[in-house]
Amino acid sequence: MTQRSVRHRAVTLRQVAARAAVSRQTVSNAINAPHRLEPGTLAKVIKAIDDLKYRPNRSARSLSTGSAGLIGYCIPQRSVGYANSMMDSFLHALSAAMEAVGRHVLLFTAPPGASGLAMYADLIAQQAVDAFVLSDTERDDPRHRWMSERDIRFVSFGRTWPKTGAEPGSWVDVDGAAACSTLVEGLYALGHGRIGFVGRSGRLGAAEDRRRGWRDACVRRGLPVARMSVACAGDTVAHGERAAHALLDRPDPPTAIMALSDVFALGVMRAVTQRGARPGIDVAVTGFDDTPLAAAVTPGLTSVRQPVAEIAATALRLLESPPGETEGVLLPATIISRASADINPANLSLPIYGSTPVVHPDRQENGT
Amino acid sequence: MTQRSVRHRAVTLRQVAARAAVSRQTVSNAINAPHRLEPGTLAKVIKAIDDLKYRPNRSARSLSTGSAGLIGYCIPQRSVGYANSMMDSFLHALSAAMEAVGRHVLLFTAPPGASGLAMYADLIAQQAVDAFVLSDTERDDPRHRWMSERDIRFVSFGRTWPKTGAEPGSWVDVDGAAACSTLVEGLYALGHGRIGFVGRSGRLGAAEDRRRGWRDACVRRGLPVARMSVACAGDTVAHGERAAHALLDRPDPPTAIMALSDVFALGVMRAVTQRGARPGIDVAVTGFDDTPLAAAVTPGLTSVRQPVAEIAATALRLLESPPGETEGVLLPATIISRASADINPANLSLPIYGSTPVVHPDRQENGT
DNA sequence: GGCCCGCGTTTGACCGGTCAAACGACCGGG
DNA sequence: CCCGGTCGTTTGACCGGTCAAACGCGGGCC
Numbered sequence: 001m002t003q004r005s006v007r008h009r010a011v012t013l014r015q016v017a018a019r020a021a022v023s024r025q026t027v028s029n030a031i032n033a034p035h036r037l038e039p040g041t042l043a044k045v046i047k048a049i050d051d052l053k054y055r056p057n058r059s060a061r062s063l064s065t066g067s068a069g070l071i072g073y074c075i076p077q078r079s080v081g082y083a084n085s086m087m088d089s090f091l092h093a094l095s096a097a098m099e100a101v102g103r104h105v106l107l108f109t110a111p112p113g114a115s116g117l118a119m120y121a122d123l124i125a126q127q128a129v130d131a132f133v134l135s136d137t138e139r140d141d142p143r144h145r146w147m148s149e150r151d152i153r154f155v156s157f158g159r160t161w162p163k164t165g166a167e168p169g170s171w172v173d174v175d176g177a178a179a180c181s182t183l184v185e186g187l188y189a190l191g192h193g194r195i196g197f198v199g200r201s202g203r204l205g206a207a208e209d210r211r212r213g214w215r216d217a218c219v220r221r222g223l224p225v226a227r228m229s230v231a232c233a234g235d236t237v238a239h240g241e242r243a244a245h246a247l248l249d250r251p252d253p254p255t256a257i258m259a260l261s262d263v264f265a266l267g268v269m270r271a272v273t274q275r276g277a278r279p280g281i282d283v284a285v286t287g288f289d290d291t292p293l294a295a296a297v298t299p300g301l302t303s304v305r306q307p308v309a310e311i312a313a314t315a316l317r318l319l320e321s322p323p324g325e326t327e328g329v330l331l332p333a334t335i336i337s338r339a340s341a342d343i344n345p346a347n348l349s350l351p352i353y354g355s356t357p358v359v360h361p362d363r364q365e366n367g368t
Numbered sequence: 369m370t371q372r373s374v375r376h377r378a379v380t381l382r383q384v385a386a387r388a389a390v391s392r393q394t395v396s397n398a399i400n401a402p403h404r405l406e407p408g409t410l411a412k413v414i415k416a417i418d419d420l421k422y423r424p425n426r427s428a429r430s431l432s433t434g435s436a437g438l439i440g441y442c443i444p445q446r447s448v449g450y451a452n453s454m455m456d457s458f459l460h461a462l463s464a465a466m467e468a469v470g471r472h473v474l475l476f477t478a479p480p481g482a483s484g485l486a487m488y489a490d491l492i493a494q495q496a497v498d499a500f501v502l503s504d505t506e507r508d509d510p511r512h513r514w515m516s517e518r519d520i521r522f523v524s525f526g527r528t529w530p531k532t533g534a535e536p537g538s539w540v541d542v543d544g545a546a547a548c549s550t551l552v553e554g555l556y557a558l559g560h561g562r563i564g565f566v567g568r569s570g571r572l573g574a575a576e577d578r579r580r581g582w583r584d585a586c587v588r589r590g591l592p593v594a595r596m597s598v599a600c601a602g603d604t605v606a607h608g609e610r611a612a613h614a615l616l617d618r619p620d621p622p623t624a625i626m627a628l629s630d631v632f633a634l635g636v637m638r639a640v641t642q643r644g645a646r647p648g649i650d651v652a653v654t655g656f657d658d659t660p661l662a663a664a665v666t667p668g669l670t671s672v673r674q675p676v677a678e679i680a681a682t683a684l685r686l687l688e689s690p691p692g693e694t695e696g697v698l699l700p701a702t703i704i705s706r707a708s709a710d711i712n713p714a715n716l717s718l719p720i721y722g723s724t725p726v727v728h729p730d731r732q733e734n735g736t
Numbered sequence: 737g738g739c740c741c742g743c744g745t746t747t748g749a750c751c752g753g754t755c756a757a758a759c760g761a762c763c764g765g766g
Numbered sequence: 767c768c769c770g771g772t773c774g775t776t777t778g779a780c781c782g783g784t785c786a787a788a789c790g791c792g793g794g795c796c
Contacts, residue, residue, distance in 0.1 A: 010493065010495060012752060012753085013752065013753060022775080022776090023777075024754095025754080026775060026776080036775090038773085038774060055490065055494045056494065057431070057495050057751085057752050058494045058495060058753095059427045059495060059753090060752035061753055061754075062427035062753090063752080063780095063781050063782065064780080064781055066781075073475075075459060077460060088455070088456050091475065092443045092445060092477060095443055095477050096477045099477060104474050104475065104496070105475040106438070106472050106474055107463045107472065107475060108463060108467060109467060122423065125378065125423035126424065126425065127378060127426055127427060128426045128472070237660075267664075292605075292661075293660075293661060295604075295605065298638060378782095380781095390745080390746090392782090392783085393745075393746065393747080393785090396785095397744095397745090400784085404745090405744075405745085406744060409745085425783065427783090428782035428783035429782080429783055429784075430751095431752065431782080431784090432783050432784040433751090433785095
C-alpha cells in the first residue's frame with residue numbers, strides 16, 4: 001500500500017557501467033582483477049559502485065564461474081539428550097571462516113550411513129554446493145570413498161582412516177589419542193594404578209581414537225587394560241552411569257575412570273556418588289569436549305577442549321588447496337583440569353602420541 | 369591420473385531435450401508444470417531425465433526466477449559455557465522443513481544489534497537469500513523494523529513486540545508466559561507460598577515473557593512478587609548460583625525458585641545444596657528448555673520443552689504465505705516434570721494465558 | 737467449408753554475471 | 767616508417783535455466 005511496496009530491482013553491473021561510462025567488463029575487472037585497470041578508471045568505477053551500492057548477483061556469478069560459493073554441511077540428527085555444544089560452536093567457527101573468504105555454509109540433513117549419500121549426490125548434481133565438510137566420521141566411512149570416486153571435493157572433520165596407503169581425501173582431526181594418553185599420564189602421576197574407560201560401541205572414529213590413547217598409555221605404564229573398559233550403546237547419562245557401575249562392580253575396580261564424553265562422565269560421577277564415594281577424591285573422573293556441563297557440575301569435571309576455530313580454519317584451507325593434493329592435519333586438544341581429576345602438567349612425562357597442553361580455568365569461571 | 373579425473377560436465381536441460389527429441393521448454397515444463405504436457409510426452413521426457421540423471425542447475429534457475437531457494441539464519445555468537453542445545457535441534461528441524469520444499473538454510477554470522485545489519489543487507493543485495501529466519505529476538509528488535517522498511521521477507525522466532533498496532537512481520541513464538549504461569553500454579557498446588565524467579569537482564573523478549581507469566585500468576589494467587597526476583601547479567605551456572613543465594617538470603621526466602629534456563633536452574637540447585645537444603649524436597653527448582661542437563665542432574669530438573677519441529681514448520685509456512693500478510697503464531701510448550709518440582713497436572717486450575725501440558729518422562733529416560 | 741478456440745509444443749529473448757578474443761593506443765626497435 | 771608487443775578497454779558469446787509470445791494442429795460450431 002505504501003510507495004515502498006514497489007519492489008525495486010537490484011542494481012546490476014550494467015547500470016554501474018553506464019554510470020561510470022565504461023563497459024561491463026571493466027566493472028567486472030574492477031571487482032575481480034583491479035590490477036588490470038588504470039588507476040583513474042578504477043577510482044571512477046569504484047565511485048559508481050559505491051554510489052549505487054552495487055553488489056554482484058551471486059546466482060549469476062555462480063552460473064558463469066561454475067562454483068556456487070557454498071559448502072554443504074550435514075547436521076546430524078542427534079538423539080534427544082545428546083549435548084553436543086561442541087558441534088554448535090564448530091558450526092559458528094566454520095561459518096565465520098567461510099565468510100572471511102566470501103563463501104557460506106549450506107545446511108542439509110541426511111540419514112546416516114550409505115542411505116544418506118543420495119542427499120549429497122543431489123546437492124552436487126544441482127551444483128548447489130562446491131564441496132562438503134563432513135563431521136561425525138566413522139571408521140571406513142562410506143562417504144569418503146564415495147566422494148573421492150566421484151571427484152567430489154570434501155574435507156573431513158575426523159580422519160579418513162584409509163585401509164590402503166592413499167588417503168581418499170583431506171582431513172582435520174583433533175588428537176584424541178594424545179589427549180587421552182596425557183590424561184592417563186596425569187592420573188598415573190596422581191597415583192592411580194587402575195584406570196577405567198567408558199567408551200562407545202559402533203564405528204565412530206573419534207571414539208576408537210580416544211580409546212586407543214587410553215589403552216596404549218596404560219600398557220606403556222604397565223597398568224591393566226583387560227576388563228577395564230566398557231562400551232556403551234547410547235549417548236546418555238544413564239548409559240554412562242550403568243557403565244561405571246559395571247566397572248566398579250569388578251573384582252579390582254578402577255580408581256579413576258575416563259569417559260568418552262562429558263555426558264558419560266556425568267553418569268560416572270552419579271554412579272560414584274550413589275556408591276557413597278566422592279568423585280574427584282575417591283574416584284577420579286574425566287570427560288571430553290568441555291561442554292558447559294563440565295564447568296557446571298560439582299566437583300568441576302576435568303575435560304578435553306577441542307580447538308574449534310583452528311579446526312574450521314584448517315578445514316577451509318584444505319578445501320581451497322588444489323584438488324588431488326590430499327593432506328591430513330592433526331591438531332592438539334587442550335586438557336581443562338578441574339577438581340574431578342586435578343591433572344598437574346608438571347608431572348607429565350614425555351608423551352607417546354603428541355603433546356597436549358593442560359590448563360586450569362577455575363579462577364575465571366567462578367569469578368564475576 | 370585415473371580416467372575419472374576428467375571432470376565430466378553436469379547434464380543440462382538441453383541434453384535431456386535432445387535425448388527425448390523435444391524442445392528445452394518441454395523438459396522445463398515436465399519438471400515445473402507436468403500437467404501441461406501430454407501424458408505420452410511427459411513419460412518420454414521423464415525417462416530421458418532418469419536415464420541421464422538430470423538435475424536442474426540451481427544457480428541457473430535462481431538467476432532466472434530471481435529467488436535463491438535459500439533462507440538465511442544467523443548463528444549467534446554465544447558466550448562460552450552457554451548450553452543452548454535447543455537452538456541446535458531447532459536448526460536441524462528448520463533445515464529438514466526447508467528441504468521438504470526444496471529449499472535450504474544458509475548460515476552466516478553477524479554481530480548482535482544494529483551493527484550486524486550490514487551482513488543481512490549484504491546477503492540481500494547479493495540476492496544470496498530470499499528471506500531470513502531470526503532468532504534470539506529482543507524487545508523492539510531493530511532488525512524487525514529495518515527489514516520491513518526494506519521489504520525484506522523474514523520470520524521471527526520470538527514475537528516482534530510492536531509498539532504500535534501493526535506488526536512489522538510474521539513471527540512464531542512459544543508461550544513462555546503460559547508455561548511459567550502453569551509452573552506457578554503447579555508449585556502453588558504443591559503448597560508453595562513464596563515462589564522466586566531467576567531471570568536475565570537485558571532486552572531478550574523470551575526472558576521478559578517468562579517473567580511476566582511468573583509474575584501475573586503469583587499476583588493472581590496473592591503470592592508476593594516484590595523482592596522475589598533477580599536478574600542475572602550473564603548466562604552461566606555461577607550467575608544462577610549467586611542469584612539463588614541472593615534470594616535465599618532475604619528475610620522471607622522463597623520455598624520454590626523458577627529459573628529462566630536450565631543453566632541458571634543448575635546454579636540454583638547448587639546454591640540450595642550449599643546451604644544444606646535439598647533441591648526438590650526443601651526447595652523446589654524449575655528450569656527452561658529441557659536441555660540434556662535437566663535429565664542428567666540429581667534430582668531430575670523440571671523444565672519446559674519447546675516444540676522445535678512445530679516452530680520450524682510454522683516458520684516455513686509463514687515465510688511462504690503471501691508478502692504483506694503478517695501473522696503471529698503462539699505455540700504451547702510442554703512442562704517436563706521431574707523430581708526437582710513434581711508438578712501434578714491434575715491439580716492445575718484454569719490457565720490465565722494458555723494451556724500448557726505436563727508430562728512425566730522419567731520412566732523412559734532412566735530405562736534401557 | 738471456414739472460423740475460432742484451446743491444447744501441446746516450440747522459439748527467441750532474457751536473467752546478470754564471466755570468459756576469450758578483438759580492439760585501439762602507445763611505445764621502442766630495426 | 768613500419769612492425770611487434772604491451773597495456774587498458776571493449777565486444778560478442780556463453781553459463782543453464784525460465785518467461786512470454788508464437789506456432790501448428792485438431793475439434794466443435796455455425
